[in-house]
Amino acid sequence: xxxxxxxxxxxxxxxxxxxxxxxxxxxxxxxxxxxxxxxxxxxxxxxxxxxxxxxxxxxxxxxxxxxxxxxxxxxxxxxxxxxxxxxxxxxxxxxxxxxxxxxxxxxxxxxxxxxxxxxxxxxxxxxxxxxxxxxxxxxxxxxxxxxxxxxxxxxxxxxxxxxxxxxxxxxxxxxxxxxxxxxxxxxxxxxxxxxxxxxxxxxxxxxxxxxxxxxxxxxxxxxxxxxxxxxxxxxxxxxxxxxxxxxxxxxxxxxxxxxxxxxxxxxxxxxxxxxxxxxxxxxxxxxxxxxxxxxxxxxxxxxxxxxxxxxxxxxxxxxxxxxxxxxxxxxxxxxxxxxxxxxxxxxxxxxxxxxxxxxxxxxxxxxxxxxxxxxxxxxxxxxxxxxxxxxxxxxxxxxxxxxxxxxxxxxxxxxxxxxxxxxxxxxxxxxxxxxxxxxxxxxxxxxxxxxxxxxxxxxxxxxxxxxxxxxxxxxxxxxxxxxxxxxxxxxxxxxxxxxxxxxxxxxxxxxxxx
Amino acid sequence: xxxxxxxxxxxxxxxxxxxxxxxxxxxxxxxxxxxxxxxxxxxxxxxxxxxxxxxxxxxxxxxxxxxxxxxxxxxxxxxxxxxxxxxxxxxxxxxxxxxxxxxxxxxxxxxxxxxxxxxxxxxxxxxxxxxxxxxxxxxxxxxxxxxxxxxxxxxxxxxxxxxxxxxxxxxxxxxxxxxxxxxxxxxxxxxxxxxxxxxxxxxxxxxxxxxxxxxxxxxxxxxxxxxxxxxxxxxxxxxxxxxxxxxxxxxxxxxxxxxxxxxxxxxxxxxxxxxxxxxxxxxxxxxxxxxxxxxxxxxxxxxxxxxxxxxxxx
Numbered sequence: 001x002x003x004x005x006x007x008x009x010x011x012x013x014x015x016x017x018x019x020x021x022x023x024x025x026x027x028x029x030x031x032x033x034x035x036x037x038x039x040x041x042x043x044x045x046x047x048x049x050x051x052x053x054x055x056x057x058x059x060x061x062x063x064x065x066x067x068x069x070x071x072x073x074x075x076x077x078x079x080x081x082x083x084x085x086x087x088x089x090x091x092x093x094x095x096x097x098x099x100x101x102x103x104x105x106x107x108x109x110x111x112x113x114x115x116x117x118x119x120x121x122x123x124x125x126x127x128x129x130x131x132x133x134x135x136x137x138x139x140x141x142x143x144x145x146x147x148x149x150x151x152x153x154x155x156x157x158x159x160x161x162x163x164x165x166x167x168x169x170x171x172x173x174x175x176x177x178x179x180x181x182x183x184x185x186x187x188x189x190x191x192x193x194x195x196x197x198x199x200x201x202x203x204x205x206x207x208x209x210x211x212x213x214x215x216x217x218x219x220x221x222x223x224x225x226x227x228x229x230x231x232x233x234x235x236x237x238x239x240x241x242x243x244x245x246x247x248x249x250x251x252x253x254x255x256x257x258x259x260x261x262x263x264x265x266x267x268x269x270x271x272x273x274x275x276x277x278x279x280x281x282x283x284x285x286x287x288x289x290x291x292x293x294x295x296x297x298x299x300x301x302x303x304x305x306x307x308x309x310x311x312x313x314x315x316x317x318x319x320x321x322x323x324x325x326x327x328x329x330x331x332x333x334x335x336x337x338x339x340x341x342x343x344x345x346x347x348x349x350x351x352x353x354x355x356x357x358x359x360x361x362x363x364x365x366x367x368x369x370x371x372x373x374x375x376x377x378x379x380x381x382x383x384x385x386x387x388x389x390x391x392x393x394x395x396x397x398x399x400x401x402x403x404x405x406x407x408x409x410x411x412x413x414x415x416x417x418x419x420x421x422x423x424x425x426x427x428x429x430x431x432x433x434x435x436x437x438x439x440x441x442x443x444x445x446x447x448x449x450x451x452x453x454x455x456x457x458x459x460x461x462x463x464x465x466x467x468x469x470x471x472x473x474x475x476x477x478x479x480x481x482x483x484x485x486x487x488x489x490x491x492x493x494x495x496x497x498x499x500x501x502x503x504x505x506x507x508x509x510x511x512x513x514x
Numbered sequence: 515x516x517x518x519x520x521x522x523x524x525x526x527x528x529x530x531x532x533x534x535x536x537x538x539x540x541x542x543x544x545x546x547x548x549x550x551x552x553x554x555x556x557x558x559x560x561x562x563x564x565x566x567x568x569x570x571x572x573x574x575x576x577x578x579x580x581x582x583x584x585x586x587x588x589x590x591x592x593x594x595x596x597x598x599x600x601x602x603x604x605x606x607x608x609x610x611x612x613x614x615x616x617x618x619x620x621x622x623x624x625x626x627x628x629x630x631x632x633x634x635x636x637x638x639x640x641x642x643x644x645x646x647x648x649x650x651x652x653x654x655x656x657x658x659x660x661x662x663x664x665x666x667x668x669x670x671x672x673x674x675x676x677x678x679x680x681x682x683x684x685x686x687x688x689x690x691x692x693x694x695x696x697x698x699x700x701x702x703x704x705x706x707x708x709x710x711x712x713x714x715x716x717x718x719x720x721x722x723x724x725x726x727x728x729x730x731x732x733x734x735x736x737x738x739x740x741x742x743x744x745x746x747x748x749x750x751x752x753x754x755x756x757x758x759x760x761x762x763x764x765x766x767x768x769x770x771x772x773x774x775x776x777x778x779x780x781x782x783x784x785x786x787x788x789x790x791x792x793x794x795x796x797x798x799x800x801x802x803x804x805x806x807x808x809x810x811x812x813x814x815x816x817x818x819x820x821x822x823x824x825x826x827x828x
Contacts, residue, residue: 007682011781016601096564103553103560176602176610178773209682213770215666216681219674225682258676292762385544420561431562 004510005205009217009229013177017158020139021104028502035143035165040192041499050193062129062454068118076170084124087114101154107136129452130409152399168201181206202509228488236291249294249483250501252406255416256298256478262395262426264438274474276326280374282318298478307465308410331470339377348377351400352388393432408499410463414447526803533799548598548786595789613776619759622697630705657703665696665769693770712744753809757802
């Protein structure tokens with residue numbers, strides 16, 4: 001079982017490998033092999049299990065966390081991974097470092113400080129209850145790195161060879177933008193405690209090759225030049241499966257691939273208009289036309305496999321009559337060209353395509369066709385990244401927007417909607433200075449509670465409340481549960497994925513090829 | 515000669531400065547900037563306060579004049595800065611991409627020149643008019659072949675079907691075979707066309723008639739008298755094409771997953787990675803200036819009449 005080099009084809013080159021930037025899949029695919037985390041989230045049960053931390057305690061209001069660190073763990077530069085190193089990592093992720101331009105981590109909220117109690121015990125203090133922190137220690141953005149890596153400025157962390165972790169693989173070399181080689185760490189002996197496989201990884205090495213063109217990645221896999229590839233579109237799946245190759249489509253377990261509204265724009269400020277558009281969206285048609293069974297139809301704003309999920313399919317029905325009635329009621333009447341009008345204004349909306357989302361342009365175009373059936377026009381726009389980023393922050397220019405984010409904790413809902421986080425609805429007080437007035441205090445209060453309720457049961461109940469509220473307000477139209485799609489040769493065994501779909505090659509081995 | 519070269523070097527410096535300044539102004543005029551694109555990106559999920567802090571630490575909101583002077587002085591002292599998008603020094607990025615581009619461009623150009631010469635030679639020397647008109651229509655076919663399509667077809671046939679060449683872990687030479695072919699086809703087209711047209715034109719000149727009257731064969735006329743005269747305009751076109759190749763063969767690089775200046779430029783434009791773009795613009799301008807200078811200096815070698823003008827006689 002031991003030995004061999006895995007050839008992994010990536011669609012895009014990695015960017016900055018600062019751990020909190022690991023959310024970008026090309027980055028996460030590398031960081032997940034070279035860094036360990038304090039805790040391990042079991043991808044099936046979503047339970048938090050020991051990894052670098054042997055055990056932990058949390059006080060009742062979730063403001064103090066104490067972790068006992070496993071003995072004998074070292075970074076690949078030989079320095080110890082002890083309480084002091086963990087403390088330094090979290091001080092950086094929790095507070096950022098202005099001098100080095102290191103930004104704070106999205107998953108760590110209300111961080112105050114750390115305290116090294118003894119060489120193997122570290123304690124973290126929070127200014128407010130932070131029940132999401134324990135799960136936050138297991139995510140890709142919390143990969144532990146050595147003090148020498150943390151001493152580097154942000155601009156230098158795009159060089160993979162500078163990222164010193166304690167993981168089962170070590171960066172052996174890279175050609176920027178083209179290739180990256182990891183080699184096994186023979187003395188690795190601190191994998192997640194509950195995993196069946198322990199000790200060093202089976203593979204000797206992993207070679208990442210950036211291959212942007214879809215047909216070349218797939219062709220190379222089928223021709224035996226590669227072992228596993230990331231990013232395969234739904235329409236290519238059949239071709240691969242017919243050859244006896246495997247599709248892996250782990251769920252991203254977070255906020256579903258959706259379109260959201262920016263109610264600051266008067267055209268969509270009326271909840272009846274938003275509801276009409278929700279009922280005019282035929283998600284079954286989108287999923288069956290553009291996607292595959294690996295892309296389940298959404299039944300809430302978060303995935304079925306996400307924590308705190310409630311089934312809202314009864315509120316997400318496709319119903320054209322209801323949609324038309326709602327628009328009539330809101331005063332939008334069909335005009336001479338078939339488009340709905342009110343007070344001389346036409347119900348014409350725009351959305352910018354999101355490049356990282358699978359077939360997003362096609363999805364939006366299909367939504368546009370469907371909305372056309374009730375006399376609403378949706379323009380699907382494409383632009384350079386700069387214009388798209390700027391215009392997408394302006395509710396007047398982008399009253400509709402595609403949105404999704406993956407993370408297996410209810411905090412993810414807050415991340416997505418809260419004004420000072422991702423702010424997808426564009427509320428006032430967030431990342432956009434173009435917003436006139438729109439704020440939903442009730443939503444924000446609920447989101448605050450999700451992020452701060454220490455009682456697990458109550459927290460999940462509030463998460464359910466938020467899902468209901470967002471759908472009742474029709475702020476979002478969830479479309480499908482987004483997977484990360486990989487294809488692998490049949491002889492590649494033991495491919496695993498963390499809770500949000502990043503591959504882990506720790507237990508991967510190569511069976512003899514036929 | 516010395517004065518001529520000094521003058522040209524002075525012009526070159528001016529061109530480089532202008533390229534730097536104009537690109538700086540144009541990049542600033544674009545909506546958004548690298549920091550906005552990088553940090554508003556969902557991969558980090560940062561809030562507005564954090565982004566404001568980052569902007570301040572990069573000096574992104576300083577007055578433009580301050581930013582310009584800062585960028586220019588850094589540039590003149592050889593500090594090209596960091597790529598905000600990739601998180602590595604710009605010099606490392608260019609180093610990683612320059613060598614493959616030089617190889618690809620040189621080999622592609624060489625093969626294109628050979629192709630063009632072969633086509634032109636056949637067209638000039640063949641006694642069959644059907645063959646000549648067939649050969650003369652090839653450049654139009656070549657120039658209208660989409661590089662993207664050609665690259666994928668070549669990969670599908672030679673790598674995936676016949677399995678002769680590996681695209682994923684190729685040897686150092688293996689890596690260049692298909693991309694060079696892909697690149698040479700469209701580049702050879704304008705070269706061949708200009709060459710053929712010039713050969714036809716020169717063949718009608720009076721001195722050709724004189725040569726023929728003295729008893730030279732068609733082959734001798736073409737090789738001794740026509741070829742040298744027909745090559746001058748081709749040299750100019752060749753210089754421009756080679757410059758374009760150095761500035762990047764984006765599509766070829768993307769299809770074959772090669773590193774290169776073209777792909778780097780495209781990425782930098784997409785992310786408005788100003789430090790990288792400025793370095794690339796100046797680099798490309800430099801490449802054009804050097805190649806044009808080389809072409810101008812080559813002219814007198816082919817055409818003695820031009821020697822006086824460049825002062826090469828003295």
